[in-house]
Amino acid sequence: MGRKSQRKNATMFDSDDDTSSVSSSSTMPSERVLNPGMDEVTVHKDALLDQSLDALYEKRSSTREQALASIVDAFNSDLQYEFVEKKFATLLHQCLHCTKKGSTKETALASHVIGLLALTVGLGDQSQEILEESVTPLSQALKSGREILKITSILECLAVITFVGGNDPEQTERSMQIIWQMIHPKLGSNVVATKPSPAVISAVVSSWAFLLTTVDRWTLGPKIFQETVTYLSTLLEKDDRSVRIAAGEALAVIYELGTLEKFAAEVKGSANGSVKEGSVSQEALMHMHGLKAKVTKQVRELSAEAGGKGSAKKDLNTQRNLFKDLVEFLEDGYAPETSTKVGGDYLQTSTWYQMIQLNYLKHFLGGGFIKHMQENEFLHDVFSFTPKKIGGGKLSNDEKRLFKSPNSALNKARTQFLAKQRMLAKNMNVGHYAATAMMEEE
Numbered sequence: 001m002g003r004k005s006q007r008k009n010a011t012m013f014d015s016d017d018d019t020s021s022v023s024s025s026s027t028m029p030s031e032r033v034l035n036p037g038m039d040e041v042t043v044h045k046d047a048l049l050d051q052s053l054d055a056l057y058e059k060r061s062s063t064r065e066q067a068l069a070s071i072v073d074a075f076n077s078d079l080q081y082e083f084v085e086k087k088f089a090t091l092l093h094q095c096l097h098c099t100k101k102g103s104t105k106e107t108a109l110a111s112h113v114i115g116l117l118a119l120t121v122g123l124g125d126q127s128q129e130i131l132e133e134s135v136t137p138l139s140q141a142l143k144s145g146r147e148i149l150k151i152t153s154i155l156e157c158l159a160v161i162t163f164v165g166g167n168d169p170e171q172t173e174r175s176m177q178i179i180w181q182m183i184h185p186k187l188g189s190n191v192v193a194t195k196p197s198p199a200v201i202s203a204v205v206s207s208w209a210f211l212l213t214t215v216d217r218w219t220l221g222p223k224i225f226q227e228t229v230t231y232l233s234t235l236l237e238k239d240d241r242s243v244r245i246a247a248g249e250a251l252a253v254i255y256e257l258g259t260l261e262k263f264a265a266e267v268k269g270s271a272n273g274s275v276k277e278g279s280v281s282q283e284a285l286m287h288m289h290g291l292k293a294k295v296t297k298q299v300r301e302l303s304a305e306a307g308g309k310g311s312a313k314k315d316l317n318t319q320r321n322l323f324k325d326l327v328e329f330l331e332d333g334y335a336p337e338t339s340t341k342v343g344g345d346y347l348q349t350s351t352w353y354q355m356i357q358l359n360y361l362k363h364f365l366g367g368g369f370i371k372h373m374q375e376n377e378f379l380h381d382v383f384s385f386t387p388k389k390i391g392g393g394k395l396s397n398d399e400k401r402l403f404k405s406p407n408s409a410l411n412k413a414r415t416q417f418l419a420k421q422r423m424l425a426k427n428m429n430v431g432h433y434a435a436t437a438m439m440e441e442e
Contacts (some may be wrong), residue, residue: 049074049083056094056215061103068098068109072188075116076368079375084120089119092130099154100142107141108153113365122378127165131175134161139178146194152203155179156364159207163214163357164378172211179208184231198240205235209250210360212257213353220259222280222288229254229291236298241315244302245322249359251295252326252352254336260288296330299323342373345387357382 021414048070055067071091074080084091091113098110118130138158145151182204183196196204220228223231232254235247263280272338280288303323305316325336338355340347340362349355362369373379374387 028347037189045078046083049080050087053087053091054433056098061106064098064102064355065106065109068095068106068113071113072109072116075113075120076365077371079372080120084117084126088117088121088126092133096134096137100137104145104147104150107150111138111153111157112364115157116368118161118164119365119376119378120362122164122376123381127161129165131161131165131171134158135175135178142178148197148199151182151200155182155200155203155207159210160364162211162224166211166214171217172214173415176208176211179204179211196368198238198243201235201238202242202246203239205232205246205250206360209253209356212250212253213357216257220254220257222284224264225254225259225293226284226288229288229295233291233295233298236295236302241319245315245319248299248319248322248326249352250303251299252329253356255292255330256352258294263288282312292330292364294432296327299326299330303327342370342385342387345385347373347383347385348385354383 052067052070052074058063058064058067062199074083095110095113099107099114102110113234114130118127121127121130135158138154142151142154145154158175158179162172166172166175183201229251232247232251235243238244238247263285266280267282267285300323303320303326305319328334329336335351336355338349338358340349340358347358349358364373373383373385380386
């Protein structure tokens with residue numbers, strides 16, 4: 001579609017007539033004869049996506065915003081494999097351009113499209129390209145932004161594209177540092193610290209914890225462990241309930257990683273004469289256990305809160321349930337089990353890291369959650385979820401080549417991802433059993 005048609009296409013976003021014509025025209029006799037399936041509707045939707053992409057070149061910000069909103073709707077309502085295969089690079093770079101020059105709303109929408117694009121392509125070279133191409137402009141946009149919507153949208157985008165495309169621990173740690181610096185900036189001579197809003201703090205902690213679910217317990221050193229737990233403990237005292245909930249979930253992931261048990265093993269090893277460089281001292285370990293006792297006390301109080309703190313009353317039950325589960329985990333080592341209805345199936349979780357991954361992606365996908373959980377193979381692998389086959393849709397030959405071939409980049413990446421997931425689950429179990437053993441010894 002040439003540049004000459006862009007102005008014409010842009011005007012389509014000012015009217016709902018074309019959208020309504022899709023549903024009405026699909027009942028016409030001539031279309032039923034020519035097209036017993038939904039090919040015409042599919043072609044129409046593809047054309048709308050092409051027009052939306054062209055509209056991102058328009059100078060008027062409101063036109064680009066409408067186009068981005070249309071793309072979000074399209075990616076939420078269906079898995080846009082064929083469109084992504086043809087227009088992947090163009091869509092990515094236009095969205096990145098929107099985050100640099102656009103309004104707050106445009107930046108938020110463009111960030112969301114980039115995240116949806118990563119979830120659609122799944123594992124492989126394209127998701128790694130999204131991460132590497134996006135991390136610098138998104139980081140710069142974070143530094144230049146002051147609006148809450150802009151900041152939280154970029155944070156969520158960075159977390160999602162790192163979750164999908166961050167194959168190396170260094171990539172994940174880089175994104176986690178960028179996210180964390182929004183509430184703990186590295187101040188230079190010309191930088192003035194600004195107090196982040198509760199919404200930004202909550203988004204930072206939630207996004208950081210979401211990525212923490214993908215690392216192993218060897219990542220957190222004793223210094224970072226103590227500083228992070230101490231800071232999250234202070235957040236449990238904040239008035240804003242969303243901040244307290246985010247802090248509680250982050251603490252759950254930290255303790256589920258089994259990092260404290262790893263430090264205890266190091267101290268025990270040094271007592272037996274096998275001292276390693278950077279090993280934890282007995283004094284430091286005692287301080288960490290003291291921190292855990294403090295956190296457990298705070299969590300127990302929040303699990304029985306009467307509702308005096310925080311203005312969002314609807315979150316009170318969420319907070320109580322979360323912290324009741326966290327008390328049980330900190331004291332007895334049992335993670336909560338959840339069951340989420342997805343169409344005619346139920347998606348089960350039995351660890352904190354699975355539950356937090358699910359909640360984060362459910363929030364990010366919004367209305368597209370069910371569709372993606374039913375049809376997105378990347379999410380099937382993440383949650384070991386196999387839904388019942390619905391509809392009768394078939395993959396095109398190109399889609400089969402891209403997504404089903406054993407030699408495809410996606411399947412090779414999937415094999416590596418599943419191996420990583422199994423290792424992470426093994427580490428979680430090691431942490432749980434080590435904690436149980438320590439409690440029995442005490």
